Amino acid sequence: MHDYRSDVGILRDRRFAFLFSARTLSMLGIAFAPVALAFGILDLPGATPTTLSLVLAAESVAVVVFTLAGGVIADRYPRHRVLQAAEWVNAVAHVGLGLMILGEQAPTWALAGAAAVSGTATAMVWPALTGIVPDVVPAAHLQQGNALLGLGGNIARVAGLVAGGVVVVAVGGGWALLMAAALFAVGGLLVSLLALPRARADEAVSGTILGDLRDGWQEFRSRQWLWVVVVQFSVLVMVWQAAHLVLGPVVARQELGGPKAWTAVLTGEAIGLIVGVLIAMRIRPRRPILAVTLLSFGAAPPYLLLGGSAPLWLVVASAFVLGVCFDLFTVLWQTTMQREIPPAALSRVSSYDALGSLMLGPLGLVMAGPAAESFGPHPALIACGVVMVLTTLFALSFPGVRSLTAPPVAPAGGATSPGLPATPGSQP
Structure with missing residues (x-):
């Protein structure tokens, strides 16, 4: 224990x-x-x-x-x-x-x-x-x-x-x-x-930058659990940035009391992030990618509640849960990727992960303002929350996401087993 x-x-x-x-x-x-x-x-x-x-x-x-x-x-x-x-x-x-x-x-x-x-x-x-x-x-x-x-x-x-x-x-x-x-x-x-050390013996790279990128891409695309969750997060981060950075502050300013209200929401999330890390030290899910995908459902409630004009305390509580879920996701994902990806390609695969997860974020920011003006911030927030739920259901439909298993945790100070658990590597 x-x-x-x-x-x-x-x-x-x-x-x-x-x-x-x-x-x-x-x-x-x-x-x-x-x-x-x-x-x-x-x-x-x-x-x-x-x-x-x-x-x-x-x-x-x-x-x-x-x-x-x-x-x-x-x-x-x-x-x-x-x-x-x-x-x-x-x-x-x-x-x-x-x-x-x-x-x-x-x-x-x-x-x-x-x-x-x-x-x-x-x-x-x-x-x-x-x-x-x-x-x-x-x-x-x-x-x-x-x-x-x-x-x-x-x-x-x-x-x-x-x-x-x-x-x-x-x-x-x-x-x-x-x-x-x-x-x-x-x-x-x-x-x-x-x-x-300068490098491991197994850390051979190809002769060209394009060759290195091609090899990293092959490692990335060959793992269904990896590319599916990155596609999921590419869309999720897009609507999350729209909701979190534009639409949420708009509603807070118009109806909840302005910056103080939004600061309370951000504080709830920040405390959740810290609590999530403490939980991550203890939890050892047998199916880590299934676990992190289920945790993605925690992204939607704050924005669905804001869109539905819920009381501030409930939005803050849901932001706390979001923080817990996001940090659990991050730790489990990173650990899985570090254990599943060959060390020689780990940084390149991580860069594809980060790029794929973040590249649509600016599009969400560009779309948020016009959506709020055309449809109103409340319907736009609800739409963002619904998209978050749908992208998570999309990821759960793939067997690679549901079936990847982690081996038993090695005893403290003991030898580790080959094929240790896997966790994807980028922060949403």
Whole structure:
């Protein structure tokens, strides 16, 4: 019988402690920076909401465009060096953004260029991070390792959102961006101390980038459970972004009391994310992909309730459940993918996972406003919730999703069995 003390025991491992600390600091910077960037840009002379949109769009496009390249690079080179470089490039980009805002000499093209550099660095992080966890954590403790990384990241996300607003008010967006840069720089330094081997003997890659991408695609498409759930999440994330980032705030502003009400919903979700990680340390489903797909049903209730004019407390409670479901999904999915995908291709497959899951998100944002104006925010929210349910039923109709099984968990400290459990690797 395991307990939480044994789960957190892997923090005593020097390499995992470095990775955990680096990831937590990086997530703190990621949560810290958007508030600083938004208010820093909007406070510039002559800046408009369009200025902010262009800068954020440049970062978002860079993430999408370079995600596949990030997978190839992380499979070709030592993953801790890729993470180190990405963190330091992100630090340099945020130094540039901070100095431009402090000097009030910030043409839109320069801000967008620095944001695109940051987005490119971000595209390198996720494939390398997914691939590096099995290099640092013993196979029998992969789920605990993923859960602890998620716990540190979620706590940092909540702290960063709160601290970012406080620091921006106290010293301004420029200085806040320089603080975020410092967090990225220290995270990169900690990653550099991992001292992993340069490469495994089995990590052969083909001679060309296109060949590497083709091999990664073959690994991705050959597993029904993997591509089906990624297709499911591509649509689910599209309607989730529409509901969560546009339609939900519109209804909160019109009917629930404005920002305070929506902050309560986001707080409920954030607490759920932390609780979800704690549950993920304990749960060991025999059919992990069936479990994560069923957890997807938890995405719909907050938006169905908002669309149906439910009381705020009920929406907050459903947002808490959504947070629990999403973090359980993330940990189980990552662990399964790390155990099912060959190590030599893991980062490339993770990049296809991330790209497929996120590529339709901007379309949801573009469609949300016109849908709210044409049909009203309530019908649009209900439509988003219904689509979430239908996409989950779609995924459950495939035998590969329902039938993938995980072997028994190896005893703590014991040998691991071949063919350990599998979990898909990207965050919705």
